[in-house]
Amino acid sequence: MSTRLKLLGAAAAASLLSLAVLALVVAPEDARQGDAQRLMYVHVPAAWLAYLAFFVTAVASALWLWKRTRSTTWDLLAGSSAEIGVVFTALALVLGSLWGRPTWGTWWEWDARVTTTAVLFFLYLGYLALRRTGATAEARGTRCAVAALIAFLDVPVVHFSVTWWETLHQDATVLNRELDVKMEGFWMPFTLVWSVVAFTLLYAFLVTLRLRLAELEEGREASDLERAIAERVRAGDPVPVGGS
């Protein structure tokens, strides 16, 4: 592991530890929601990081589709970021459910925000399954890039669902239409912003590791294929051309 990556990992760990102290000890209890509101310091950044991860997947997919910028790295980055996005989406759904029980009185509600987020989770789960289908790297890259761009259409739907429909889920606390931060005092908004910073550092660390793994696996597959072709050539077998 490079020194830069070690530093990134250390920064992510330190910021997450300080987030735990801020969220559980320093930030005051919410006047209406009580201590359940402390779940927002992990639920909100998990949801935001899912958006970011899927945005990176969409951009990398577009760069793959554009012939002038096509590179295997974009395809591998798209897959790596989507996998992490799925982890964060699952986390956001579970944490939302744990917050919903004491606040809404239910573990699950077919509310527009919750439902579109669940759809987002399954869309990208399907995308990850599509990445595992047998094909050449070129065919897989193109097929998955198109799927990623289609799946990304759900991200603005998730974000604006609270303004487009009457929902039980509250409006955005920070990035709302009035850009009015609906939190009081200093520590509550600071902890929320800090949580996004800490989770972003963690995402940067994880996506770098995941991309490195994808590159190693891709290289291994390519060298296995080359070895198999060389063995068949040595044995005098005809090597099939084309097909998948």
Place this chain on the structure above:
Amino acid sequence: MDENWGYVVAGYAVTVATLSAYGAWLWQRLRRARRGVGD
């Protein structure tokens, strides 16, 4: 401290467990892949 602390503790425990498990799984796969390249 109110009665909702149980949900808070569960939420933070789920977060730590999920992210640690994913990180450890990634780390293990990376080590295995690096060993494979060295073969």
